[in-house]
Amino acid sequence: MTSPTTLHWPPDLLRAGDLTRVALDELLRLAGAMKADRTGWNAALGGASLACLYEVPTTRAGLSAQAAAHRLGMEPITVRPDDLSRGGESYEDAARILSGYAAAILVRDLPDRTLAAMAGAATIPVINARSPDHHPCQALADLFTLRERFLQLEGLTVAYVGPADNLARSLLTLGAMAGIDVRIAAPDDFAPQPEDLVAAEVLGDLHGGHVSLTDDPIQAVEGADAVATGPWPQPVDPVERARLHERLRPYRITPPLLARAKPTAVFLHELPARREEEVAEAVFDGPHSVVWQQAANRLPAEQAVIHAMATQQEGEHGH
Numbered sequence: 001m002t003s004p005t006t007l008h009w010p011p012d013l014l015r016a017g018d019l020t021r022v023a024l025d026e027l028l029r030l031a032g033a034m035k036a037d038r039t040g041w042n043a044a045l046g047g048a049s050l051a052c053l054y055e056v057p058t059t060r061a062g063l064s065a066q067a068a069a070h071r072l073g074m075e076p077i078t079v080r081p082d083d084l085s086r087g088g089e090s091y092e093d094a095a096r097i098l099s100g101y102a103a104a105i106l107v108r109d110l111p112d113r114t115l116a117a118m119a120g121a122a123t124i125p126v127i128n129a130r131s132p133d134h135h136p137c138q139a140l141a142d143l144f145t146l147r148e149r150f151l152q153l154e155g156l157t158v159a160y161v162g163p164a165d166n167l168a169r170s171l172l173t174l175g176a177m178a179g180i181d182v183r184i185a186a187p188d189d190f191a192p193q194p195e196d197l198v199a200a201e202v203l204g205d206l207h208g209g210h211v212s213l214t215d216d217p218i219q220a221v222e223g224a225d226a227v228a229t230g231p232w233p234q235p236v237d238p239v240e241r242a243r244l245h246e247r248l249r250p251y252r253i254t255p256p257l258l259a260r261a262k263p264t265a266v267f268l269h270e271l272p273a274r275r276e277e278e279v280a281e282a283v284f285d286g287p288h289s290v291v292w293q294q295a296a297n298r299l300p301a302e303q304a305v306i307h308a309m310a311t312q313q314e315g316e317h318g319h
Contacts, residue, residue, distance in 0.1 A: 009312050012119040012126040013305060014112070015134040016173035017199060021207050024140075024177055027304045031144050034307075035300040038071060045310055046073035048103040053079045053094075055109035065106050065129060068303035074310075077102065081110075092121035099123040103310040106302075107131075125309035129302070132166060138270050139170035141301035143178055145294045146226055149266055154179035154208060159220040159261070162229045162251045162278055163190035167270050171228070172200040176209035184213045185220035185251065217251050224261040228268035229253050232278045245277065253279040258288060266290045 010018040019027070034041055050069040054062060062078070069076040084094050091110070095118040098105050105122060107115055108129040119126040129137055147153050158175055160168045164186045172192060175182035182200070184192060191213055200211040214220055221227055232248055235241045258267060267279075267289045275281040283289065 009308055011312075012122075012128075013136055013309060014115055014119060014126065014128045014131075016136040016139055016170040016177075017203075018136070019174070019177070021177050023308075024143075024174060027140060027301075027308060028144055028147060030304040030308065031140075031297070031300040032148075034071070034303050035297070041071055041303070041307070042073050044072045044307055045069075045103060048073070048310065049075045049077050049101060050306060050310075051079055051098045051102040051105045052076050053081070053098075053105060053107045053110070055081055062108075064298040065302050065306075068299050068306055071299075071303055072307055072310075074103065074306070091118050094118070095122035095126070104306060106306070125312065127305055127309055130166065133169065135166040135170045135270070136174070137302050137305060138167050138298065139174045140305065141297045142167075142171065142228065142268055142270075142294060143174055143180075144301050145268065145290055145297050146266070148293070148297075149290065150225065155181075156225045157181040157183065157223060158226045158228060159183045159185060159217075159224040160228045161185045161217045161220060161253060161257075162248065163187070163233060164192045165230055167228075167230055168192060169196050172196060172211055173203060176200040176204035176211050177207050179208040181210045182212075183220040183224070184211070185215065185217040186213070187215055187247065187251070191215075217257060218260055221257055221260045224265055226266050226268055227253060227258055227261055228270075229278050230270045231272060231274060248278070252277070253283050255280060255282050255286070258283055268294055271295055 008020040008023045052065055066076040091114050099122050104125045104127055106127045106129050112131045112133045115128055115131055128134055143153060150156060158180055160171055164184055168184055169192055172182050197211060197213060204210050235244060265288055267283055269291045273279060273284055275284050
């Protein structure tokens with residue numbers, strides 16, 4: 001298999017805004033090709049390693065990245081922050097060391113400031129699998145899932161309902177870039193930051209997308225092609241948690257709310273899901289749900305990202 005030919009790959013993928021529309025389109029195309037031919041890329045990066053740095057233990061997300069690396073012929077090597085702290089090394093020094101061993105570094109759950117510092121020190125691409133502020137790989141998998149279902153992205157309407165987390169921020173960016181009408185329904189204190197909305201509006205103006213913010217879930221879901229949500233915050237104190245979830249109850253995805261969307265609408269959830277909390281069981285396990293297809297698509301989406309970033313021409317990576 002040949003590598004992507006776009007000239008628009010960023011040195012690192014830390015946030016959705018690092019991509020251009022050309023790069024986004026090519027990643028979606030590449031993910032489709034890799035999903036259709038699961039063994040055709042086994043020698044693409046044979047002999048290379050993918051350094052996987054996880055702040056917290058992970059199963060589902062870690063498995064998708066490791067499986068993606070294996071399908072490219074790579075050896076995934078898991079590194080825990082504890083392994084670094086025992087040696088007294090900073091994250092920047094760890095990035096410099098890993099740059100000599102691996103073709104790319106995939107990082108999950110580190111603070112965004114630390115992630116940026118690692119990317120600044122590394123001489124190989126750094127890929128953000130998830131951070132507190134950004135979730136670009138999941139957003140890419142979600143767009144890939146929508147394109148599989150609707151065959152195109154331009155002109156679709158996607159409603160994200162609930163506290164606007166890292167995925168909502170990434171969906172705003174990639175959705176506007178892809179020509180989607182992205183609607184966020186969230187309480188005022190859980191809404192995206194104004195700068196995120198402004199940046200997405202600029203992308204929408206360039207590429208035919210549109211973004212909007214409301215505190216009314218019905219307004220956001222009305223006539224939508226897809227309704228998405230994610231797990232609600234879980235304060236440690238049970239009283240505080242109960243109080244918060246009672247406030248968020250109007251944002252729970254129920255059959256009556258989903259019925260306000262188009263009859264052909266699909267339901268998306270980034271997982272892990274808490275049935276009967278942020279989503280009714282009848283929705284999560286119902287006929288409109290594509291959550292398992294969405295979860296499976298993390299693999300080809302991450303495979304495309306890893307391949308694209310790790311096969312950049314020598315000397316292209318820089319800061």
